Amino acid sequence: MANDSTPSAPAPYGAALHDAKLSLRREMLARRDSLEHGIRASAGALIVARLRELPSLAAARTLLVTLPFRGEWDTMPLVTEALEQGKRVVVPRVNPVTRMLELYVVADPVRDIGTGHQGIPEPLPHCGAADPATVDWVLAPGVAFDRDGRRLGYGGGYYDRLLPLLAPATPRIAGAFDMQIVERVPTGPHDATIDLIATPAETIIPPPRVDR
Numbered sequence: 001m002a003n004d005s006t007p008s009a010p011a012p013y014g015a016a017l018h019d020a021k022l023s024l025r026r027e028m029l030a031r032r033d034s035l036e037h038g039i040r041a042s043a044g045a046l047i048v049a050r051l052r053e054l055p056s057l058a059a060a061r062t063l064l065v066t067l068p069f070r071g072e073w074d075t076m077p078l079v080t081e082a083l084e085q086g087k088r089v090v091v092p093r094v095n096p097v098t099r100m101l102e103l104y105v106v107a108d109p110v111r112d113i114g115t116g117h118q119g120i121p122e123p124l125p126h127c128g129a130a131d132p133a134t135v136d137w138v139l140a141p142g143v144a145f146d147r148d149g150r151r152l153g154y155g156g157g158y159y160d161r162l163l164p165l166l167a168p169a170t171p172r173i174a175g176a177f178d179m180q181i182v183e184r185v186p187t188g189p190h191d192a193t194i195d196l197i198a199t200p201a202e203t204i205i206p207p208p209r210v211d212r
Helices: 015-033 037-052 055-059 076-084 158-165
Strands: 062-065 088-095 100-105 113-115 121-123 137-139 172-175 196-198
Touching: 037 076, 037 172, 037 196, 055 137, 062 076, 076 088, 088 121, 088 158, 100 158
Parallel strands: 062 088, 062 137, 137 172, 172 196
Antiparallel strands: 088 100, 113 121
């Protein structure tokens, strides 16, 4: 009996992988940034509501959160609530020389946050540094995700270098608009994956990471 199954296409690598990422990134950013403000705000509120329900967030003591930039959903309600609950909040700042994200403690977003690298909201110089090993919950940004936890970032590789520095058991969480979930994100061997993705419509739990 003939085998009717069609073999899957091989994953891209090298220049093909770079081009596939660039193409998807451009498409998703254009779609995301075209969302009307009201739709973005209501969708962001639904993402926050889903994240509030996570036991991992309730148990966390030190949260790593990236603040919203351009067309991203608003993460500030999570920061404010965490601080009100006595949790420790750390926010990354880009070091353009080392091309790494450095973590700093934020106690008051109004006092401690300013405009940083390429206009991204970042901790101001007076904030104290934080050890990545102390983070026990991380909210990672991204341009696109798939149901296996693959993540497409902005192209700098900053989170792909940062996430492996956290404790392996630290939950890697992401929030995304529904249109940011795609069939498959093109990734290479050094691209970090995500443990849970909250969208306005659903909570996606990918297969467990092999490094946990």
